[in-house]
Amino acid sequence: MKILFICLGNICRSPLAEEMFRQKVKEARADHRFSLIDSAGMIGYHEGELADARMRTHAAERGLHLTHRSRPMTAKDFELFDVIVAMDEDNLRRLRQKAPRPELMKKVVLLADYLTRFPSHRHIPDPYYGQAEDFRLVIDLCEDACQRLLDALTDKG
Numbered sequence: 001m002k003i004l005f006i007c008l009g010n011i012c013r014s015p016l017a018e019e020m021f022r023q024k025v026k027e028a029r030a031d032h033r034f035s036l037i038d039s040a041g042m043i044g045y046h047e048g049e050l051a052d053a054r055m056r057t058h059a060a061e062r063g064l065h066l067t068h069r070s071r072p073m074t075a076k077d078f079e080l081f082d083v084i085v086a087m088d089e090d091n092l093r094r095l096r097q098k099a100p101r102p103e104l105m106k107k108v109v110l111l112a113d114y115l116t117r118f119p120s121h122r123h124i125p126d127p128y129y130g131q132a133e134d135f136r137l138v139i140d141l142c143e144d145a146c147q148r149l150l151d152a153l154t155d156k157g
């Protein structure tokens, strides 16, 4: 299975979700189930950049080392990946515009739909203009949802 995490800039939420999911896969010894775990953004403003320094700092506190370089999502990604994981409704709108064929939207899921401990959250909120607690919330939400997403994509789902 090939899985792609999507956010707007690909410097905060999706690189974190990508690494969180990779850690969960490793913990579950499910490496053989995933041939590709990646992330991309709906805009290319930050292309080539490492994740936002604040995100990297907060992630490192949880043992996650973000080495991904931002890249914009391409039409080819729609064909290549089996599962495309969006963070919010704006991502979904942009994905619908970008989909080379409407049926490719069947591959797209919303990460917040896999939350178990945060029932009031309907999306993973953009922390870019936020404070430290907003970055920590993204990590907490991604940790919860990535576990449930992994369970759903493997036998435990």
Ligand code: 4NP
Pocket: 007, 008, 009, 010, 011, 012, 013, 014, 045, 126, 127, 128
């Ligand atoms: P992300 O956060 O989508 O979680 O990577 C953002 C990063 C950059 C911008 C917006 C959101 N920006 O507008 O540059």
